[in-house]
Amino acid sequence: MKPKLKDIARELGVSTATVSNALSGNGRVSEKTRQMIREKIQEIGYLPSGAGRALRTGRSGVLGLVLPDISNPLFPAFAQAIEAAAAESGHGILIADSHGDAAAQSEAVDRMIERGADGIVVVPCRGTRVSDTSLPVAIIDAVSSPGNSVCADHCAGGRVAVEHLLALGHRNLILLGQSRRSSVQSDRISGMQAALTTTAQVRVIWLEDGTPDFASLVRQGATAVVATSDLHALTALTQLQGAGLSVPGDVSVVGFDDLSFSARITPGLTTIAQNMPAIAATAVAYLISQLRGAPRPPAQVIPMSLLVRASTGPAPKPQEATPNMEK
Amino acid sequence: MKPKLKDIARELGVSTATVSNALSGNGRVSEKTRQMIREKIQEIGYLPSGAGRALRTGRSGVLGLVLPDISNPLFPAFAQAIEAAAAESGHGILIADSHGDAAAQSEAVDRMIERGADGIVVVPCRGTRVSDTSLPVAIIDAVSSPGNSVCADHCAGGRVAVEHLLALGHRNLILLGQSRRSSVQSDRISGMQAALTTTAQVRVIWLEDGTPDFASLVRQGATAVVATSDLHALTALTQLQGAGLSVPGDVSVVGFDDLSFSARITPGLTTIAQNMPAIAATAVAYLISQLRGAPRPPAQVIPMSLLVRASTGPAPKPQEATPNMEK
DNA sequence: CTGTTAGCGCATTCAC
């Protein structure tokens, strides 16, 4: 049988309360008995029962993490950051996947509550709102989303990406997104558009409408593509390279999120990275401050940063006045 | 205050035992009261307390998942599969990252036990063994690893990859790994080597020694590269394309694990995929059968499958007898 | 400084 607090107390001839106090640091315990207890714990390999503690204190030391899609390649960085931030304050992480479904999402939240989570970090499905709960909830979405607690400055990120290209002399850009319904992607695209000078031409393409022939778009005059994700940037980049075009000689490519492969391809992908540790730490802090009874803090927006790698370079010299498609 | 079992019992004028029985399905409860109780639960939004239940039954309904590196791009597919398999049997997933450190790994296991996990799935750090615990543990590693409970047939996967290339006429291969110390990668490379006929030439390259110039290797006669991961395959593929070589015209490229980007690049990456749902389901079933008191089942090996996409094609016609570097 | 006591919310005997 697993050793319990009572066993330690009995074998040492002290009371369970003393052992509990020694463990938690609360209450006054003499250094001598404290030492005795520590040794005994090592000796018999005692591990406190979270269930007992949770039942008594109402705190489990576990935070829930509800995601719309674990298979999203952004997830590893995200989960790792959240796990690290939670571990920092002694919390564990319970994960759940809502598979992009609003009903599954609120069910997941319920299950988190059932399992005793002290608070929940939710990355909501597109267009869903997280129903009110008795627990602190931190929502990571986009600035434009209602209820958002913390997020990257996607809009500014889009701006920075386009400014980078403008500075390199690009004046004819392709803006590449996946889904119009994603508020994160919309924010990024809006930011890109906000950075445009009147002299630049732009075409927005959504992959949900089908994958375009990037090479022919380049032949029509485009000199750069800015994608809302490194994944889409990679799709464009490999397609362009496969068609014999040079990146960044003929076209520059910029992505978002600095995914695992982005630094390891040729050319290295210039990208706009989220500050995952900061976002995760903010979300967790948001939860923990509420656990301590503080009021719900205001939403925070974390800056994104431009990582210049080899996929962006000066715009190619215009050979001739090539005809352009305008949106 | 959150509603408890007692509240329902009181408001309905029945005992807590009856409500508990109605919830669990155990015990005999008349259909009429069962219905009454269900309605009341909906009405007041009752959620049972996992802590109370766990304390009483000794089961939390939560499984631990300890990983060496959450940021590994294979992780999303893996975590998703495990989460789904666990949800199937009503279990939640508690994740922890051991950051490739053996000490952190056993600490993570301890914390899982503390938090009341019913069992633990461990993907061990390279070269570590998971110390015995009082809990059921499923270890996902490589066939060659001691203590392994379930894994993909990495060796056979390597064989299939090379056989695919051999059938396409390739006779001069580059085998690409990251780290010699990874048993998964070693198994994959061994499998590749086992499939070689005497007429084929091979060179094994480890990225931990530095990134090679793939284009010059091709000029020396290689017509295909088989990487132990899609990530490394992508590194090779983009480098080759950037150097003006055609994939698969000049070189074929094969990877492993069917990562998120593999289907979305040009050319689509031919890869050897793990059957994640099967592996996850097996690991979870392994745990659950032990929870029911069954003896520890024998280790299982799950087949891998070849996904042929556009990155592999017939070997180019030999132009001349090019000199070859042999390892 | 340390021991005693009383539950936290639930599932489970055992009577009825």
Add this chain to the structure above:
DNA sequence: GTGAATGCGCTAACAG
């Protein structure tokens, strides 16, 4: 079919 009592392991008051 249903109800009353008991304790899972722990912590928070209070008493000594």
